[in-house]
Amino acid sequence: MLWTGEPPQAEALKEAMESYFNALQGFLLHCHGSMAGAGTTLFSSIQASVKQIVGTSFRLLQGSVSLYEGEYEKGRKPSIPQLAGAVWEACSNLKKVPATNIKAIGKAMTQVTVSMKDVLREMKELKPACFSPEPDDAYANPETETPNSDEDDLGDDLTPAEFEVSEMVADIVSEALVVIKELIRAITGMIKLENPKDDGAFVATLENLLKLCQDFGVQIDELGACVYPPQELSLMKQTLGRIRENIGEIEADVKGFKNSSSGALLGTCRRLQSSIENMETELDKRVDAEVVGKMQNVTL
Numbered sequence: 001m002l003w004t005g006e007p008p009q010a011e012a013l014k015e016a017m018e019s020y021f022n023a024l025q026g027f028l029l030h031c032h033g034s035m036a037g038a039g040t041t042l043f044s045s046i047q048a049s050v051k052q053i054v055g056t057s058f059r060l061l062q063g064s065v066s067l068y069e070g071e072y073e074k075g076r077k078p079s080i081p082q083l084a085g086a087v088w089e090a091c092s093n094l095k096k097v098p099a100t101n102i103k104a105i106g107k108a109m110t111q112v113t114v115s116m117k118d119v120l121r122e123m124k125e126l127k128p129a130c131f132s133p134e135p136d137d138a139y140a141n142p143e144t145e146t147p148n149s150d151e152d153d154l155g156d157d158l159t160p161a162e163f164e165v166s167e168m169v170a171d172i173v174s175e176a177l178v179v180i181k182e183l184i185r186a187i188t189g190m191i192k193l194e195n196p197k198d199d200g201a202f203v204a205t206l207e208n209l210l211k212l213c214q215d216f217g218v219q220i221d222e223l224g225a226c227v228y229p230p231q232e233l234s235l236m237k238q239t240l241g242r243i244r245e246n247i248g249e250i251e252a253d254v255k256g257f258k259n260s261s262s263g264a265l266l267g268t269c270r271r272l273q274s275s276i277e278n279m280e281t282e283l284d285k286r287v288d289a290e291v292v293g294k295m296q297n298v299t300l
Contacts, residue, residue, distance in 0.1 A: 017061055024057055039203045041210060042104035045097050052090040060087055101203045102191065105210050109184050112217040116177045119224040123170035126227065128163040157229060161286070165236075166227045168279045175272040176220055176243070180213055182265040183250065190257050205253065212250050219243045237283050240276050247273055 031050050035043055063078030098104035158166060187206065219242050226236040251269050 013064060017064070020057070020061065024054070027053070037101075039101040039104070039207055041108050041207060042098060042101045045104050045107075049090070049094045049097050052093060053087065056083070056086040056090045059083055102206065105203075105206045106184065106187070108210055109180065109213050112213045113177060113180050113184075115217050116173060116180065116220055119220055120170060120173045120177060123166055123173060123224060123227065126158060126163065126166045128160055129157045159229075162227075162229055162231050165231060165233075165283075165286075168282065169223055169227050169236075172240075172243075172272070172275055172279060173220055173224065175268065175275055176216065179247065179250070179265070179268045179272055180216070182268045183209065183213065183254070186254060186257065186265045209250065209253055212246055212253070216243065216246050216250075219246060233283050233287050237280055237287075240280055240283075244273060244276050247276075 028050070031046060035046055038046065060080070060083040063080060063083045067078050067080065098107055187209070219239055223236065223239045223243070226232050226239065247269050251266060254265055
């Protein structure tokens with residue numbers, strides 16, 4: 001139906017809606033057929049895109065009806081071009097949905113690296129609290145006084161000890177990011193060498209690796225959150241333990257790859273495991289020091 005800027009006529013609106021619903025029904029049937037053999041990740045990608053198209057389509061039709069009947073709130077007249085534009089955008093997004101299970105899983109793994117990069121960026125933006133001169137010194141040397149305009153920024157009040165912990169976490173996140181990148185590279189190398197089919201067994205293996213990657217990403221987020229004061233060292237250590245277990249599962253799955261370039265990945269996994277163990281040792285020392293300090297302050 002061509003939009004002229006005027007409210008649609010009843011018969012024209014009815015014909016347009018019937019035609020649209022028929023097209024939408026055919027689209028849904030086609031999508032249902034395309035989901036045959038789709039794994040969890042590809043199925044979710046298709047489903048999310050289809051929901052977006054259906055949702056924007058219904059909003060377009062509702063807007064058309066309310067415009068015809070004049071039943072809309074004052075100042076909230078529906079914009080048909082805007083609603084139609086949302087449908088076009090949803091259709092364009094459907095074209096970006098991966099065509100195979102392997103591509104869908106690879107895209108989802110890449111999204112995990114994007115999240116990790118955000119955590120790493122936040123860790124690198126942290127800085128220790130600026131030294132503030134005593135009032136007498138500031139009065140004696142007013143030119144050397146530097147106003148702390150960022151004193152309310154989150155993370156700016158890290159003590160030197162807390163800042164050291166944040167640097168250790170940044171190193172862990174950086175190495176974790178390399179692990180995911182090497183995993184994607186190993187899978188890509190195996191696909192090029194062996195040209196595996198998009199069958200159930202292989203897809204199930206990749207789906208399991210994806211789940212491990214996504215869990216890995218969640219744990220990295222939690223580890224990054226622990227850095228902000230007051231730092232919870234015990235929770236940080238628990239999170240590191242879960243990450244270590246997660247890496248072990250990834251290693252076990254990758255060792256099952258045949259003729260794949262997984263050597264570099266296993267090497268990065270071992271380096272990350274070593275870094276985690278070193279950080280756990282350092283956290284134990286800090287926790288012990290805190291306990292001793294609290295006991296010394298206890299008066300009997």
